[in-house]
Amino acid sequence: MASTTDSSVLRSKDLLTLVTAFQAGWYADTRILLPLFSGKFAVVRQVGVEATEAVAPGGGLLCTSDESLRRFDKVWAPWYDTHHGLRGVRRLLRCRDSCRYVLYIHACCFGYVDVVMELVATWPMCTKMPRYLDLSAWNGQLHVVEYLQEHQYDECATTAVDWAARHGHLKIVMFLNGPVTPPEHCTTMAMDWAAEGGHLDVVTFLHHHRSEGCTTDAMDWAAQNGHLEVVVFLGTHRLEGCTTLAMDMAAQNGHLEVVQFLHDRYAHVGCTTDAIDLAAMHGHLAIVQFLTENRPEGGTVDALNWAAENGHLGVVTYLHPQVYDSHAVTVAMDGAIQAGQLDVVKYLYDFRVDPLNMWALAIARERRHRHVLEWLHWAMNPISHQVQPDGRGCI
Structure with a gap:
């Protein structure tokens, strides 16, 4: 039987850790992270580079979806806090060196500047990885941006200002434009994207402190998303203007002002x-x-058709008197029948001159719009039915 001393040696946690350090595999306390590193992480190409073009080494923006990053951080953050920070990271990297790629993305996006520093110091390939600064600016991690700038790890950064502007990170935009000598490069996408997101403070700053300007996309996109203050600012202070897309998309999305x-x-x-x-x-x-009352362009018969199909009775009753083609009423009613829009069907029925379309009825039957079919059956045979399908007495 082993002595007490021998037994205590065999049960030594420190000794067991030392022995297992020379074995392949995952530490027990790192196994919870294993599923996080089993998927493939996408390479999103640089803005302005066509999908068919080759991207030079370091030219792509290595990242994954916001949802994937949030799932990763939900597991990573408590593990990192529990397992002693960088010590746990070093143990993890001994399990699988390829984890560095994912850690690089996550650290830049979620502000783990100590992990960024560790990777920079121990991984030569890290200096060739795409766009530290762009990733950090994209997700609003000012302290990481400041560190990378201070240590000049920003040689591949070409769109940091653009990404920060897109997500409304004014402090990062200001930092990259301020103490940096020379200021970080940006493109017209910075103001275009800021306008699209409704970030008036960023648009205003870029207008007053940068020379790149914007394109007509800025007002088009701001109008599409209903950012009236941005549209007014651009219209008042800049000369790029807009295209017909601005009013078209603002109309589609209901932005009357x-x-x-x-x-x-x-x-x-x-x-x-x-x-x-x-x-x-x-x-x-x-x-x-x-x-209709103020513009000369007008609409097409699609306006009536689409309003009928989607059940917008108020629009249908407004547009119908302006449609002089009786066949257009037929097409609109057919669409309403197929979509189950009974109120629209009732309104248009009295104006229809063509026979009912058997194809439209068949589709309504297939889609189980029984209420429409029953009402149409009653409308075509009112004498033999004393009560309407909705329960009202026959007139």
């Missing part, structure tokens, strides 16, 4: 027939009325 401003300031640019058509599709009656 934006449509009105664009009409007043950029009447010469105007819109296309898509403006009324798409506004009608989404039931924006006030915009349909405004455009």
Whole structure:
């Protein structure tokens, strides 16, 4: 039988750790992380590089989806806090060296500057990895950006200002424009993206402190997303203007005040027939009325068809008197029948001159719009039915 001394040696935690350090595999306390490193992480190409073009080493922006990064951090953060920070990271890297790639992405995006420093110090390939600074700026990690700038690990950074502007990180935009000599490069995408996201403070700063400017995309995208203050600022202080896409998309998304401003300031640019058509599709009656009464472009029969199909009775009743093609009413009602829009069907029924479309009825039956079929059966045979399908007495 082993002596007490021998037994204590065999049960020594420190000795067991030393022995297992020379074995392949994962430490017990790192196994919870194993699933996080089994997937493939995507390489997102640099903005402005076509998907068919080759990307030079270091030219891609290595990252993964926001959702994947959040899932990773949900497991990583408590593990990192529990297992002594960098000591745990070093043990993890002894298990699988390829973990460095994922750790690099996560550390830059979530602000683990100590992990960034560890990777820079121990991994020569890290200096060739794409865009530390861009990743950190993209996710608003100012302290990581400051560290990378201070130690000049930003040779591959070309879009840091653009990414920071896109996500509204004004402090990072200001930092990259301030103490850095020379200031970090950016493109017109910075203001375009900031405008798209409604980041008026970033747009204002870039306008006053950068020379790159923007493109018509800035106002187009801001209008599309209903950022009226940004649209007004761009229209007041900049000369790029917009395209017809601005009013078209603002109309589609129901941004009446934006449509009105664009009409007043950029009447010469105007819109296309898509403006009324798409506004009608989404039931924006006030915009349909405004455009009809104030713009010359008009709409197409698609406006009535799409409004009917989507059940926007108010738009249908407004547009119908302006449609002089009886066949257009037939097409609109057919779409309403197929989509199960009974109120629209009831309204258009009295204006229909063509026979009912058997194909439309078949589709309604296939989609189980029984309420529409029953009402149509009653409407075509009112004498033999004393009560309507909705329970009201026959007139």
